[in-house]
Amino acid sequence: xxxxxxxxxxxxxxxxxxxxxxxxxxxxxxxxxxxxxxxxxxxxxxxxxxxxxxxxxxxxxxxxxxxxxxxxxxxxxxxxxxxxxxxxxxxxxxxxxxxxxxxxxxxxxxxxxxxxxxxxxxxxxxxxxxxxxxxxxxxxxxxxxxxxxxxxxxxxxxxxxxxxxxxxxxxxxxxxxxxxxxxxxxxxxxxxxxxxxxxxxxxxxxxxxxxxxxxxxxxxxxxxxxxxxxxxxxxxxxxxxxxxxxxxxxxxxxxxxxxxxxxxxxxxxxxxxxxxxxxxxxxxxxxxxxxxxxxxxxxxxxxxxxxxxxxxxxxxxx
Amino acid sequence: xxxxxxxxxxxxxxxxxxxxxxxxxxxxxxxxxxxxxxxxxxxxxxxxxxxxxxxxxxxxxxxxxxxxxxxxxxxxxxxxxxxxxxxxxxxxxxxxxxxxxxxxxxxxxxxxxxxxxxxxxxxxxxxxxxxxxxxxxxxxxxxxxxxxxxxxxxxxxxxxxxxxxxxxxxxxxxxxxxxxxxxxxxxxxxxxxxxxxxxxxxxxxxxxxxxxxxxxxxxxxxxxxxxxxxxxxxxxxxxxxxxxxxxxxxxxxxxxxxxxxxxxxxxxxxxxxxxxxxxxxxxxxxxxxxxxxxxxxxxxxxxxxxxxxxxxxxxxxxxxxxxxxxxxxxxxxxxxxxxxxxxxxxxxxxxxxxxxxxxxxxxxx
Numbered sequence: 001x002x003x004x005x006x007x008x009x010x011x012x013x014x015x016x017x018x019x020x021x022x023x024x025x026x027x028x029x030x031x032x033x034x035x036x037x038x039x040x041x042x043x044x045x046x047x048x049x050x051x052x053x054x055x056x057x058x059x060x061x062x063x064x065x066x067x068x069x070x071x072x073x074x075x076x077x078x079x080x081x082x083x084x085x086x087x088x089x090x091x092x093x094x095x096x097x098x099x100x101x102x103x104x105x106x107x108x109x110x111x112x113x114x115x116x117x118x119x120x121x122x123x124x125x126x127x128x129x130x131x132x133x134x135x136x137x138x139x140x141x142x143x144x145x146x147x148x149x150x151x152x153x154x155x156x157x158x159x160x161x162x163x164x165x166x167x168x169x170x171x172x173x174x175x176x177x178x179x180x181x182x183x184x185x186x187x188x189x190x191x192x193x194x195x196x197x198x199x200x201x202x203x204x205x206x207x208x209x210x211x212x213x214x215x216x217x218x219x220x221x222x223x224x225x226x227x228x229x230x231x232x233x234x235x236x237x238x239x240x241x242x243x244x245x246x247x248x249x250x251x252x253x254x255x256x257x258x259x260x261x262x263x264x265x266x267x268x269x270x271x272x273x274x275x276x277x278x279x280x281x282x283x284x285x286x287x288x289x290x291x292x293x294x295x296x297x298x299x300x301x302x303x304x305x306x307x308x309x310x311x312x313x314x315x316x317x318x
Numbered sequence: 319x320x321x322x323x324x325x326x327x328x329x330x331x332x333x334x335x336x337x338x339x340x341x342x343x344x345x346x347x348x349x350x351x352x353x354x355x356x357x358x359x360x361x362x363x364x365x366x367x368x369x370x371x372x373x374x375x376x377x378x379x380x381x382x383x384x385x386x387x388x389x390x391x392x393x394x395x396x397x398x399x400x401x402x403x404x405x406x407x408x409x410x411x412x413x414x415x416x417x418x419x420x421x422x423x424x425x426x427x428x429x430x431x432x433x434x435x436x437x438x439x440x441x442x443x444x445x446x447x448x449x450x451x452x453x454x455x456x457x458x459x460x461x462x463x464x465x466x467x468x469x470x471x472x473x474x475x476x477x478x479x480x481x482x483x484x485x486x487x488x489x490x491x492x493x494x495x496x497x498x499x500x501x502x503x504x505x506x507x508x509x510x511x512x513x514x515x516x517x518x519x520x521x522x523x524x525x526x527x528x529x530x531x532x533x534x535x536x537x538x539x540x541x542x543x544x545x546x547x548x549x550x551x552x553x554x555x556x557x558x559x560x561x562x563x564x565x566x567x568x569x570x571x572x573x574x575x576x577x578x579x580x581x582x583x584x585x586x587x588x589x590x591x592x593x594x595x596x597x598x599x600x601x602x603x604x605x606x607x608x609x610x611x612x613x614x615x616x617x618x619x620x621x622x623x624x625x626x627x628x629x630x631x632x633x634x635x636x637x638x639x640x641x642x643x644x645x646x647x648x649x650x651x652x653x654x655x656x657x658x659x660x661x662x663x664x665x666x667x668x669x670x671x672x673x674x675x676x677x678x679x680x681x682x683x
Binding site: 199 | 412
């Protein structure tokens, strides 16, 4: 059961006490006023308690924010996302994970891929353009090289979300891959360029062992698309985030008892162009996700509890 | 306890009853500069506001709803002064216009282009004048726009602009403009630009086939070509390797211009089979008798030079009819029957059989 009073207490103990009395501290206290805000608060706490975010930095940035005027607190929180340092200096993450080289996959909707990544000049694309790219992808089962593509590799956001190739490859090779990926990665895409209006997915495999500085995401990487996404922060500092599937079963907690695949994820900053060796593959049309927001919130709380237990154990051990 | 939030109300529900003025106010607020109070609009990963608005428009059920959206969008475009402060709003609005295409906005776009009112405005690295041109081309491309593109592309050094012009004229204009391809190829002087050109040309070829390139290479034949040799070398290599491939692949392509272009570029050094010669001859129905005869004669001349002997086949133009004949009329194929163009398939197997047997027997001997 989710106890928002308890979450509020934790916020006070770990974040709000670091802020001077101000209108901002008052509205930050209300971060539990809706399911979306409560999930944000829980994820923020997980990130702070796990050491992925520094409470002092978050508190100082919240204090600098103009007190939100409207009712869309998340939009205001997105304004400070860029000012939060990517990794606390000296953290376990910074020390161990950034030098690793992995092969990643980025999953995009075909319309966005056509517009932001395939036709290089950010010009409007139409149904014909999308059909052209779709046919081109379908005609090349070995994939299309993006070597000549010269465009910002971020789309509309500042961060690119990627998953490890080795983990996603079996899913992409299986049945109903697009629907599964949409669900497993917590993309929650319900709109897209398919003739039916559904999302149509494309996978871009980065070249093997591309030197991209990718890291575990935090709540501030997800805040811009908070309501349409299914992001949950993850307690372990192993360099990977664990996204939550749209349909509700948390693949990374005790609830699934290891029966579900656990999709890892990272984010990296925008790049001037796709990484060298990138190849795009068509995945397919994804059914709209059967989202379960209640399960999402419940699992957020489970993850927070796990984090608290870990912290307690660590304190006890030391 | 868990806070109880009201059930989610979709954006589509929220705007369902908007009249034109409400759409106008909502769109204006949504595209207002950062820092202003904006309506909340939920975006998916990698989705931007203009994509969301385009999909919102697609999901408006009734024609009247769509009409109100169009009216508001057209009014807002016309009312948004083209000054740097409004560049972010215009960037969004123009892209939505490309999808929605309000009829009255076409004239507005042409006025903007001809009056150069968007000159110098950029947003996120996109030149708004170039964007407006691409948006104008989302409407049917007419003579006025073709004339504008022809005029402006002759005096600009903006490579991106030229590529957009090329895309428009090659895929949407009634008549392709070959000069524009010259201007683009000549300026492809860096690897980055060459990658952009090849990407653009591949897209054009996927959509319209190789007819444009065939005509271009024919007109820019070696004797008349005044393009720098480096530019021609880059472009010819790209066409050979990326678009045509080996001669056999070109002849297997469903686009008959592939075989003709490959023959034109590489026919000098290639030993054509009988069926390939016939294939080229029968292209008369596509490009006309003169052009088909040109290609075959070119092969014949090459064969004469290479083998220092007369090929066993020849073209005979008799009473305005073209025949491909194998030595002493042992096999004769009428390439341009007067009762209409010869369909590629009709009866072809029979004539190929006769021609091939005579031709190949001699080659083997």
